[in-house]
């Protein structure tokens with residue numbers, strides 16, 4: 001893979017992994033079009049999850065797309081896999097070319113407002129292999145995204161994910177760091193996030 005870290009795109013993590021932000025990966029115009037398209041045409045669902053033995057609805061809407069047939073178990077949740085649509089395939093190809101890799105699935109998240117969030121987690125499912133490359137695309141309202149050391153639970157590294165930005169996470173990132181998209185009491189509009197992944201086998 002070509003070297004992705006340079007002065008304009010520094011590694012946001014001090015050690016044990018690489019996280020690189022590309023703030024204007026998509027133009028504002030492209031981003032507006034993708035946002036409207038995904039808002040209306042993704043089969044969004046609010047899925048229940050079991051946390052500490054209690055069933056609750058996830059604080060966001062989700063959908064899974066990819067080229068694996070059938071179902072995929074992700075974080076204790078079995079999700080149906082939908083077929084790529086052409087705007088999704090277009091984004092996937094652009095990312096694959098730029099980052100010299102390939103993806104076979106994408107998890108879509110829809111955060112309706114500041115009350116929707118994703119808690120601390122690592123994307124370290126077995127199906128992703130040892131050192132997964134995860135590419136996260138954001139459209140819509142800017143939200144804060146945070147990393148913290150998985151063992152020490154500190155310090156927190158915060159960044160803003162803007163409309164049209166791409167965040168790349170690679171190497172040991174999912175082993176040493178956890179990440180989240182915190183709630184906010186500030187008035188924020190909806191945000192759509194796409195995380196492209198390569199699943200090595202079914203979950």
Ligand SMILES: O=C(O)CCC(=O)C(=O)O
Pocket residue numbers: 107109118123136145161179180181193195
């Ligand atoms: O919405 C985001 O930026 C985070 C998404 C995420 O961490 C995930 O889908 O695993």
Ligand SMILES: [Fe+2]
Pocket residue numbers: 121122123179
């Ligand atoms: Fe994640």
